[in-house]
Amino acid sequence: MASGRVLKLLRPSVFTLLGSLRSDCVFRRGAAAAAGSRLFSSDAPPDKISRYPVPYKKDLPYDIVELMEEVETKGGFLPNVFKALSHRPAEFRAFFAYYNELMNKETGGLTKADRELIVVATSIHNKCLYCVVSHSALHRIYSKKPTLADQVAVNYENAELSGRERAMLDFALAVCRSDTITEQHFLSLEEVGFDREDAWDIGAIAAFFAMSNRMAHVTDMRPNTEFYNMGRMPRDKDKGEGKDKGKGKE
Structure with a gap:
């Protein structure tokens, strides 16, 4: 079936x-x-x-x-x-x-945090509340960076990004805006370590979420309240592990 x-x-x-x-x-x-x-x-x-x-x-x-x-x-x-x-x-x-x-997927040069950051940056361009809130939460969890997604949501060009992340988001936003994609776009990615398959992934994520963002607008989809605070503070488990490590435990 x-x-x-x-x-x-x-x-x-x-x-x-x-x-x-x-x-x-x-x-x-x-x-x-x-x-x-x-x-x-x-x-x-x-x-x-x-x-x-x-x-x-x-x-x-x-x-x-x-x-x-x-x-x-x-x-x-x-x-x-x-x-x-x-x-x-x-x-x-x-x-x-x-x-x-x-x-x-576990293949290619993009981490899960990278993928979530692409969604945040392109979704804010498309004014999608659901995707900005939910994928910011996932980025915080995967990246262990509690403020970067917030910065990207306001203005990614002024966010504390690595050169690799900035090139990735520049390419994603070019796709999101339906800019004419040229060889220079691919060369800019290659300069920071991405290959052509990674470029496909970045473009596909931006394109897929352009559709997702618009369906969220059509349905007036609202984010769960649980998403807002996720990943902003260390989990108790992490604190406990830190104490255990201090005592010499595995």
Whole structure:
């Protein structure tokens, strides 16, 4: 069954991303479970999610329900993009298949923090609240830099970027703005260590999120409140590990 194959494709990479969310989430798992039946209903989340109805769980295909339930369990909450896009299940599957291929692969010269920073910079150009807030959170988690995404969201040209990061965002914004891409754009990337395949990845992320940003505008998608504080302060676990290291423990 095609939907089953898509679910298998999505699970590892979606959970890699959501595992980071879980480590920063302050909600108890029991509270998330208690709210589980409400998360998929169209009648009453307390926070606004989308101007389109969010389907009832019973009306969604099984593979999508299973994925969403596992994401919520592992992450501690369900990002609103899952709820909003479930309005059209076939497009939901296509969106997350391509998202995972771009954002969670382990090949190429881009780190996960690099990929998230591209999303922040291009999404602010496209005025997308959802993507700026949610991907800033992911960048903070992956990069361990609590302020850089905020700087990029205001003005990446004035942010504390490395030369490599600046060249990457210059290229991403050129794609985002639909500038004419010339050989000089590729040469600028090569000067800081990116190859042609990395350039494809940078361009593809900028292009994919141009679509995602516009769908967020169409649906009036709103970021989960959990995203705003993620990655801004050291986790207790990190503090505990520091104490253990001071005592000579592994």
